[in-house]
Amino acid sequence: xxxxxxxxxxxxxxxxxxxxxxxxxxxxxxxxxxxxxxxxxxxxxxxxxxxxxxxxxxxxxxxxxxxxxxxxxxxxxxxxxxxxxxxxxxxxxxxxxxxxxxxxxxxxxxxxxxxxxxxxxxxxxxxxxxxxxxxxxxxxxxxxxxxxxxxxxxxxxxxxxxxxxxxxxxxxxxxxxxxxxxxxxxxxxxxxxxxxxxx
Numbered sequence: 001x002x003x004x005x006x007x008x009x010x011x012x013x014x015x016x017x018x019x020x021x022x023x024x025x026x027x028x029x030x031x032x033x034x035x036x037x038x039x040x041x042x043x044x045x046x047x048x049x050x051x052x053x054x055x056x057x058x059x060x061x062x063x064x065x066x067x068x069x070x071x072x073x074x075x076x077x078x079x080x081x082x083x084x085x086x087x088x089x090x091x092x093x094x095x096x097x098x099x100x101x102x103x104x105x106x107x108x109x110x111x112x113x114x115x116x117x118x119x120x121x122x123x124x125x126x127x128x129x130x131x132x133x134x135x136x137x138x139x140x141x142x143x144x145x146x147x148x149x150x151x152x153x154x155x156x157x158x159x160x161x162x163x164x165x166x167x168x169x170x171x172x173x174x175x176x177x178x179x180x181x182x183x184x185x186x187x188x189x190x191x192x193x194x195x196x197x198x199x
Contacts, residue, residue, distance in 0.1 A: 001027060001028045001063070002025050002026070002027050002028075002063065003026050003027065003028055003062070003063050003066055003173055003174050004025060004026045004049060004060070004061070004062055004063070004066070004174060005024075005025040005026075005060070005061040006022055006023055006024050006025070006048070006058065006059075006060055007023055007058055007059045007060075007061070008021045008022070008023055008057065008058040008059070009021070009022045009023070009048065009055045009057070009058035009059070009060060010022070010055060010056050010057040010058055011041065011044060011045075011048065011053070011055050011056050012056055013044075018040070018041030018044050018045075019041055019044075019045065019048075019055070021057075021058065022058075023058075026174065028173070034046075042178075043073070043178060046070075046176050046178055048060055049068070049174075049176060050068055050070065050176070063173070066173050066174060067170060067171065067172045067173045067174070068172055068173070068174045068175075068176060069090070069167035069168065069170045069171075069172030069174070069175045069176070070167055070175070070176045070177075070178070071160075071163050071164050071167050071175070071176065071177045071178065071180055072163065072178055073178045073179045073182060075156055075159045075160060075163070075182075075183060076151055076159055076162065076163060077151065078151050078152045078154070078159065079150070079151055079152060080150050080151075080152060081150060081151055082099075082102075082147065082148055082149065082150055082151075083140065083145050083146055083147050083148070083149050083150075083151070083154070083162050083165075084098075084099065084102050084136065084140070084147040084148065085099040085102075086151065086162050086163075086166055087136055087139060087140060087145070087162060087165045087166050087169055088102075088136050088169070089166055090165075090166035090167060090168070090169040090170040091132050091135075091136070091169055091170065092170075093127075094124075094127050094128075094129055094132050095132075097120060097123055097124055097127070097129060098124070098129060098132060098133050098136060100120050101117070101120045101121065101124060101129075101133075102147075104116055104117040104120060105117065106148075132169075135169050135171070136169055139165045139168050139169050140165060142195070143161055143164065143165045143168075143195060144161075145158075145161060145162060145165055155183075156182075156183035157183050157184045157185060157188045159183075160180075160182065160183050160184060160188075161188075164180075164192070164195070168199070175199055177196075180192060
């Protein structure tokens with residue numbers, strides 16, 4: 001089944017063409033690697049795939065309902081958010097609810113906290129939240145990520161791993177990795193190769 005198709009796509013910035021009548025497609029289960037020097041249009045092509053950039057000419061077709069996950073080039077800010085919170089953000093609206101539940105469950109000391117926890121629990125039950133919590137927890141385990149550490153406590157390579165987990169919990173049909181080995185040492189690159197074999 002075709003997930004994405006470029007038909008005679010052209011894109012230029014000024015007089016410099018990055019893509020000139022490019023046609024290609026990606027089918028379910030395929031793995032595609034785009035290589036080239038800096039400034040040759042790799043990131044621009046990924047923007048076309050995601051739909052955040054429009055081609056100058058030609059058409060980009062996406063399968064109806066296509067879910068795209070992404071590991072961006074940029075690392076997340078090393079702030080006080082926990083690994084669990086950042087990974088759960090990959091679940092859109094339910095992610096914030098899961099993060100709230102996670103924090104309330106760990107820090108529930110007052111009756112008001114307990115009431116909040118019960119309301120969040122009811123919302124999660126109505127939105128398939130327990131299955132999604134299990135998905136977050138199993139992804140954290142599979143990628144060997146410490147749920148309660150903050151991003152400020154992690155190296156660049158570990159924060160990259162957090163972003164990969166965030167992309168994977170969204171259960172995408174198509175996973176885009178933009179310079180996935182940035183900030184990774186040789187051991188982490190080997191780990192990444194193994195982690196992606198199951199996708």
